[in-house]
Amino acid sequence: MHSIAAAPHIFWAVLFIVLPLLIVLFYAFTDKAGSFSIWNIVALGDYMPIFLTSIELAVIATFICLVIGYPLAYAIARSKPEHQKIFILMLMLPMWTNLLIRTYSIMALLDDGGFVNSVLMKLFGTDEPVLHIIGTKGAVIFGMVYDFLPYMVLPIYTCVSKIDKHMWEAASDLGCSPVKVMTKVILPLSSSGIISGVTMVLVPCISTFYISQKLGGGTFELIGDTIERQFLNGARNIGAAISLVMMILILISLAIMNKFTDADGEDGGIIV
């Protein structure tokens, strides 16, 4: 076979990946009548606070995922091989369950009329909901962490479990304290896992709209919500402009993060 085998795919990619993105570019730089305009881009200034909130929440959620997820991945990688299989399966079940269901299940649990509140109300003997969780930023962050934690854990686990067991022994034989073994040997060796994990959590967190709609209770907007709302209202040009900026921001940060891994882009980026 010849490199011509890639032709259908290249045709497909140009038609259905590149062309649609060019259309986004076109919409971002035109007005409703279709003539050139930079006003969509200029108007983006108004959306600055939303951009900042989205980035803030996504970064916090990613950081929490990393802090919770790394020890979990490490613990799984160091448990018995037959247990590892079960733990990974237990991580993948929520991961392969639809995002809407996972997000909704949190809402069902924590809502003012949800299970937790109904138990607490009985416990305290009041008729008022005890915990107001839904509708706060905390709830949205919790939702993001809950939904995307497995995406952080799996790549780190894959990385840590590949580290030669003798590394630990060698490092401690050579005089490293357990803390030093961790910081000088294990963490650097698992950095590519950390970077894939961070990407896999950060990108969906920044662009989510379902989580903030459900768990944010409509009290504040993230960038994904804004894009969705603009399109529902038929304001495609401004929606396209916002998407364009978000895409560029994300692609730049991915490029920067990829600089830290040795992957050549062929099998890097995704962790199997």
Next chain:
Amino acid sequence: MRKYAWRIYMAIIFAILYIPILTLIVFSFNDSASTADFTGFSLDWYRELFSSAETFTALRNTLILAVLSSLISTVIGTAAAEGIYKMKNKLVRKSVISVTNIPMMNPEIVTGMSMMLFFVAVAGFLRVEYETIGFWAMLIAHVTFCLPYVILSVLPRINELGDSLSEAALDLGCTPLQAFFKVKLPNIMPGVISGMTMAFTLSLDDFVISYFVGSSNFQTLPLLIYSMTKKKVTPDMYALSTLIVFAVFVLLVISNMKKDKNSPKRHGGRKR
């Protein structure tokens, strides 16, 4: 002591991951519409779910879409991987791979929106209603976001296999096509199968891209769930979710048992 600390840590994280889903499952068997008080066991919500034609149409649509898009993306993607492998020019090769990876790197909302704008333009060009091309738009969108995952799971296998086997086949009188189908393909089959499985699951699970590209006359299960959570939720959505979680569980267990047999240690993949 230390060992127990790790165990407790893992137990807590897994408990947090599972409590919301378990609550959902429990309340799907509730005999009242309450999602906070469990008043008694019943299968009413399942009965209601199965009595709605909407559920079955959505299920059928989802399966048709997943089967078609995984088959198409596997054929195009496997050919593409072979073609990319044969590319001699490094720059061409790198740019093809980068374009291929765009739908994987880009936030789903941007991919979905760019495709929607594209298909709106196509419908305008053909002078038809968006609904008429609704199914095709959905199919093309699903194939497009599945392709990078297929290519990324086949390409490493082809790289690993190298050229010697197919060269031997050619020397022994095979045509290039025969050499590919009789010698190479059987050897890269595990990669092809895992790519196809991943494409199938991604298509089943996709909400964001379908939400933008989809039209009212072609509803899938994730879209149905979304519309169910938009209204005041009754536990029939819980029943549907429970069934989906159960199906995911069964699929995971089956695929893991298979993995045990023909071993190489691979886990899931990047999922959005």
